[in-house]
Amino acid sequence: MSKGGTKGRKRAAKPKRRPETPPIQAPTPTKPKLKLPVWKEGEAPRIGVFICHCGINIGGVVNVPVVVEFATKLPNVAYSEDNIYTCSEAGLASINEAIKKYNLNRVIVASCTPRTHEPLFRSACEEAGLNKYLFEMANIREQCSWVHSHEPEGATEKAKDIVKMAVARATWLQPQEEPEIDVMGSSLVIGGGVAGTTAALSLANQGFKVYLVEKEPELGGNLRRLHKLYPTMQEASEILNPTVEAVKNHKNIQLLTSTTITDVKGYVGNFHVSAAKNGEKIGFDVGTIIVACGAMNYRPPEGLYQYGVYDKIVTQLEMDQLLNKGAIKSPDRVVMIQCVGSRKGEIRAYELEAFAMSDTSRLLRKILKARKEEGWPYCSRICCMNAIKNAILIKELSPKTDVIILYSDLRVYKEYEDFYSRARDLEVKFVKFIEEAGPEIAQTADGRLLVSVYDMLAGHEVKLTTDWVVLSTPLIPHKDSIILARTLKIPLSPDGFLMEAHLKLRPVDTQMDGIFLAGAATGPKDVPETIVSAKAAASRAAILMANKKMRTEAITAVVNSDLCRGCGRCQEVCEFNAIELVEVAPKVKNAKINEISCKGCGTCSVTCPTGAITMRHFTEKQVNAMVESLLTGG
Amino acid sequence: MEFEPVILAFCCNWCSYAGADLAGTARISYPPNIRIIRVMCSGMVHPALVMDALSKGIDGVLIAGCHPGDCHYTDGNLKTERRVEALRVMMEDLGIEIERLRLEWVSSGEGEKFARVAREMTETIKKIGPNPFKPR
Numbered sequence: 001m002s003k004g005g006t007k008g009r010k011r012a013a014k015p016k017r018r019p020e021t022p023p024i025q026a027p028t029p030t031k032p033k034l035k036l037p038v039w040k041e042g043e044a045p046r047i048g049v050f051i052c053h054c055g056i057n058i059g060g061v062v063n064v065p066v067v068v069e070f071a072t073k074l075p076n077v078a079y080s081e082d083n084i085y086t087c088s089e090a091g092l093a094s095i096n097e098a099i100k101k102y103n104l105n106r107v108i109v110a111s112c113t114p115r116t117h118e119p120l121f122r123s124a125c126e127e128a129g130l131n132k133y134l135f136e137m138a139n140i141r142e143q144c145s146w147v148h149s150h151e152p153e154g155a156t157e158k159a160k161d162i163v164k165m166a167v168a169r170a171t172w173l174q175p176q177e178e179p180e181i182d183v184m185g186s187s188l189v190i191g192g193g194v195a196g197t198t199a200a201l202s203l204a205n206q207g208f209k210v211y212l213v214e215k216e217p218e219l220g221g222n223l224r225r226l227h228k229l230y231p232t233m234q235e236a237s238e239i240l241n242p243t244v245e246a247v248k249n250h251k252n253i254q255l256l257t258s259t260t261i262t263d264v265k266g267y268v269g270n271f272h273v274s275a276a277k278n279g280e281k282i283g284f285d286v287g288t289i290i291v292a293c294g295a296m297n298y299r300p301p302e303g304l305y306q307y308g309v310y311d312k313i314v315t316q317l318e319m320d321q322l323l324n325k326g327a328i329k330s331p332d333r334v335v336m337i338q339c340v341g342s343r344k345g346e347i348r349a350y351e352l353e354a355f356a357m358s359d360t361s362r363l364l365r366k367i368l369k370a371r372k373e374e375g376w377p378y379c380s381r382i383c384c385m386n387a388i389k390n391a392i393l394i395k396e397l398s399p400k401t402d403v404i405i406l407y408s409d410l411r412v413y414k415e416y417e418d419f420y421s422r423a424r425d426l427e428v429k430f431v432k433f434i435e436e437a438g439p440e441i442a443q444t445a446d447g448r449l450l451v452s453v454y455d456m457l458a459g460h461e462v463k464l465t466t467d468w469v470v471l472s473t474p475l476i477p478h479k480d481s482i483i484l485a486r487t488l489k490i491p492l493s494p495d496g497f498l499m500e501a502h503l504k505l506r507p508v509d510t511q512m513d514g515i516f517l518a519g520a521a522t523g524p525k526d527v528p529e530t531i532v533s534a535k536a537a538a539s540r541a542a543i544l545m546a547n548k549k550m551r552t553e554a555i556t557a558v559v560n561s562d563l564c565r566g567c568g569r570c571q572e573v574c575e576f577n578a579i580e581l582v583e584v585a586p587k588v589k590n591a592k593i594n595e596i597s598c599k600g601c602g603t604c605s606v607t608c609p610t611g612a613i614t615m616r617h618f619t620e621k622q623v624n625a626m627v628e629s630l631l632t633g634g
Numbered sequence: 635m636e637f638e639p640v641i642l643a644f645c646c647n648w649c650s651y652a653g654a655d656l657a658g659t660a661r662i663s664y665p666p667n668i669r670i671i672r673v674m675c676s677g678m679v680h681p682a683l684v685m686d687a688l689s690k691g692i693d694g695v696l697i698a699g700c701h702p703g704d705c706h707y708t709d710g711n712l713k714t715e716r717r718v719e720a721l722r723v724m725m726e727d728l729g730i731e732i733e734r735l736r737l738e739w740v741s742s743g744e745g746e747k748f749a750r751v752a753r754e755m756t757e758t759i760k761k762i763g764p765n766p767f768k769p770r
Contacts (some may be wrong), residue, residue, distance in 0.1 A: 113655045114672070142658030143670050147749065154666035161669055489706055491649065494743040511648055511706065511742075555674060575708040601707035602678025606717070618674060620683070626671050627687045630640055631769075 045171045048104035049080035049163060050095060052087070052111035054141055059084075061145035061152050062159045067110070070160045074167045078102050086111050092124045099128040106170040110138035110163050116505050131175035133554060133617055138166035161630060168629035172622045176554035179595045183269035183514075184287030185209065185545045190261060190484065193221020194527060195519025195534040196292035197243045202538035203290075204252035208545055211284055212247060213256045213275060215480065219244045221294050222520075225317065227324040229527055230389035231419040239527060256282075264289070264487055267597070268514030269550060288514045288541035291498060292534060293484055295475040295520035300341050301372040305471055306441045310449060313441070313469045316386050323393050330398035331467035335451050336387045337439055338407040342474035344435075345374025371476070378495045380474030380524045385416050387472045388423045395426040403428045404464060406453055408435045432456045441469060475524040488515055497523045508537040513552075516540050555600035555617045557593050563612035564590045570604035570613055579604060639693035639759040643670045643752075644679045648706040649741045650698035656745030657752075664752035667759075668696070675699070676737075677710025681717050684735065685724060691768035694734045694759040696751065701739040711739065731762050 049071040053059030071080040079102040083091040114137040122132035140159045148155035189200040192214030200212040226236040263274040302308035412420040439453035451464045477496040493499040501509040518537035519530040566589030571579040578597035581589045605613040645651040676699030699711035718737045
């Protein structure tokens with residue numbers, strides 16, 4: 001599908017940009033002693049298979065007892081059982097018990113995705129004295145029962161196959177040791193809004209060195225443009241100023257305003273950051289990174305609800321500023337329209353894909369053009385409360401002003417329900433319209449505005465002559481987030497925001513170890529939510545830095561020096577400068593892999609013409625065994 | 635009995651495997667013919683492994699990786715793309731329909747796309763029939 005497009009890019013990418021920055025000197029890995037009370041070299045595999053019902057999530061579709069029965073008969077399986085929830089305390093205890101009782105040296109859990117539960121089961125194995133790389137997971141929920149609920153028989157067959165493949169792989173698993181690396185006690189915080197300053201302050205107060213990078217000359221972000229905040233009606237500056245002052249005066253914070261990030265190299269614990277401050281190049285090293293690039297308020301395109309055509313049609317943000325300036329005295333009526341440019345349209349994959357293929361500004365123009373025509377698909381979450389806030393402010397200023405909020409759905413969650421009631425007590429009116437037949441705006445002969453809308457609850461059209469029309473527009477992804485996503489290798493969500501590693505289980509982590517997300521970078525948030533996520537991100541980063549050392553994945557490349565002929569092709573394809581050629585004997589060169597720099601992508605092992613390079617935990621034998629198991633009956 | 639193909643899917647750990655998970659979380663159904671093997675990167679899939687699978691009777695192979703530019707390892711996916719081009723030539727030489735091998739970019743946010751690819755691929759392979767190399 002993207003074949004034609006990538007061709008051009010491939011050629012363009014050909015000249016390696018490697019020599020620009022010097023490679024980072026990785027520390028030599030210290031080898032911890034392997035503790036293997038259960039597994040011994042050469043011992044025949046004894047596999048334990050634990051199949052989870054996950055309540056009815058798996059058991060409701062897949063016939064679990066049949067799969068257990070099937071697993072028992074597979075080669076090298078010494079024990080198998082089913083659990084209602086293998087991840088429960090009882091389930092984990094059962095794994096521990098079985099390892100000891102049946103002398104298991106491999107464990108398979110067939111349940112959900114390893115992306116969420118592998119660490120839990122691995123540590124259960126470790127507790128029982130089994131190296132965690134002797135654990136294997138079979139995903140029969142996300143990739144089986146949840147997607148094949150319409151055909152339970154097919155799902156059961158597939159679950160059997162998935163377990164069979166896991167058993168085949170487990171047979172060849174080897175214990176691995178994880179190299180230990182040093183984590184620098186310094187952090188980079190990108191973005192100087194309320195999220196960035198809060199996170200920076202939190203880390204600095206814990207004694208870590210923080211580089212706070214802000215693109216603009218001043219700190220404060222969106223909050224600098226806002227005045228009153230819901231639901232307390234506090235001035236935004238009341239919240240912002242103390243934090244900003246504290247950041248400016250903190251001895252542990254190096255403030256870099258008017259600075260943009262140009263490149264980030266390295267890995268968790270040892271990132272090398274290149275930035276440009278007023279065009280001047282700077283560089284520094286940090287252990288962790290917090291991205292707090294925030295979101296932007298959407299300015300509706302000209303003509304949407306006559307925005308930009310008539311003067312007195314403004315966004316909620318502009319109304320907030322007008323109220324602060326005292327420009328609103330006592331109008332007869334103010335009409336607000338909700339969900340302007342949001343909850344419609346669909347961001348198509350190509351828009352996000354396009355940025356990968358082309359330069360970012362072109363992509364941005366493309367996305368913005370499509371969004372202009374269609375709107376943003378998600379609910380921006382803050383607009384309902386924001387509209388009610390401005391409505392209350394107007395009512396308090398001039399009680400005789402008729403304030404009407406036109407909505408298709410109103411979402412006032414948690415304590416904001418009281419805030420809504422307060423608006424009703426002040427006689428703010430709420431009129432529900434149908435999404436398909438939204439309000440229309442025209443100008444009256446005397447220069448005021450005329451809003452006509454079909455009142456869904458009253459069942460007839462109403463015509464409202466008004467002085468002001470206020471549009472509730474969504475928060476949209478910050479344009480810099482697309483560039484940052486590329487630099488830091490963080491994926492974007494379908495809505496175009498930076499994506500967290502897991503929505504529920506790892507909400508401030510990213511897929512990249514050592515990089516965390518704070519504030520509205522992951523989606524629209526109000527101030528309390530932003531502060532919560534900023535502190536969460538800071539504490540996640542602090543955990544890494546406080547421990548000073550961490551273990552990295554053992555999945556790296558290994559060279560078999562007997563087969564290596566020192567051709568250097570692995571060195572050419574390695575993107576991480578992890579391979580060097582060393583002279584092992586006069587005129588005999590061998591590839592040598594730096595385990596810390598190696599990320600375990602496996603490209604070198606595929607490139608190696610003699611098959612000298614294998615990947616730990618993803619050996620040819622292990623993967624081959626999975627394929628073979630599918631071909632044979634058992 | 636209707637022919638039920640066995641399709642092998644190599645999904646990269648960072649994007650496509652997560653995309654397949656998302657299809658599950660969002661309960662988007664697709665036919666149960668796909669068997670997923672998790673690899674760290676699509677660039678880790680050795681062409682010999684694919685040829686081996688196809689020449690031993692696997693009906694179809696899907697390689698799914700991150701979108702160009704999104705690769706966790708910079709450009710492992712682009713290397714895969716070039717290898718797939720070479721694989722297609724080899725498949726033609728061996729008389730294996732090239733439709734049996736498919737390369738797709740599936741991001742971790744594209745559960746819908748993963749399900750669609752799985753549906754399309756199952757359909758295509760049902761149409762071309764069992765792999766002639768399949769042992770009887």
